Amino acid sequence: MNISSQISDSEPPSPLDTEIETRKAEHLRVCLEEDVEFRQVTSGFEGYRFTHCCLPELDYDDINLATHFLGKSLKAPILISSMTGGTEFARLVNTRLATVAQRYGLAMGVGSQRIIVEQPSLAPTFAVRSCAPDILLLANIGAVQLNYGYGLEECLRVVELLEADALILHLNPLQECVQSRGDKNFKELLPKIAQLCEELPVPVVVKEVGNGISSPVAQRLIAAGVAAIDVAGAGGTSWAKVESQRAKDHKQRRLGQTFADWGLPTAECLRSIRAVVPEIPLIASGGLKNGLDIAKAIALGGDLAGLARPFLEAAATSEAALDEFTDILIAELETALFCTGNSDLASLKSSGMLQPIT
């Protein structure tokens, strides 16, 4: 898909162009036009299979995907993962994503809002609440910014500007290493995350960006007071590859190639975190492609399942393509429940019907 023309049509060069704005436009372009998938590492879901039940004793129409997360009702356990904002094309993508999230009762995150702390005039490119009044909507900022002058005030501002229900802090040490002039001071972040959890009036969620969260780190984050964790594991979009593709100098390009397959596969993160913290609200994301992956993620202990680039590809094509993609995701998830004889997510989770392939 060639989106360069779409981006440049909707984005005449403006004096407001900044380094972050250019980066945001490039992230969209690279993610839509280049090979940014992990090479050999996979999400791990292909290593599991559901036991087929040929006698489900259910009416398909009675299948109920409804759930609750962070105090909000969802019609299906699906999160449109944090992606974008800050450019005109991003505004179009965010609007389409929010419209579909509202229609299907899904949750949605926006991309890092640091750009609107620096350039408040770009806030409308994130402002999706009016087209999604009922959804669980998640603000987003890099946790490392807490070491670069950000604190409660900036976090409150991005939550309020978005009218968000919660704030996601993303942890992205590898991405910062591969990005030219990345922010690499991750020292003593945990106490700052803990303080934010205490002071912010909305829940704080912590996610990775596609390299995964291990169970020891998850335990430290939970002890610090985070309300939920999104594992954002390896196997889908490789941010080392994304940053490598857009790097101007050889060193950064090479770093990204070397670390293209770095990280903890999503299925492994889910299993290991659930083994030690059975109660924490958990989002499964990183490399999920379809509704069967979502069903496996839920059976492995996820409460919601997040997809980023698959939603972006559909949204960049058209509103109709995005609608169709979402409709298919839900049909695939329902079919997995039906053919395992489960009428809802709680019974899918406790069914024990997902087995590792030996």
Ligand SMILES: Cc1cc2nc3c(=O)[nH]c(=O)nc-3n(C[C@H](O)[C@H](O)[C@H](O)COP(=O)(O)O)c2cc1C
């Ligand atoms: C174009 C694009 C931009 C992204 N920007 C952000 C971001 O600003 N903040 C964030 O937490 N994650 C960001 N992500 C990471 C995703 O939320 C997700 O964790 C990652 O892409 C893995 O999911 P996937 O394999 O389904 O793409 C971005 C992903 C994409 C594709």
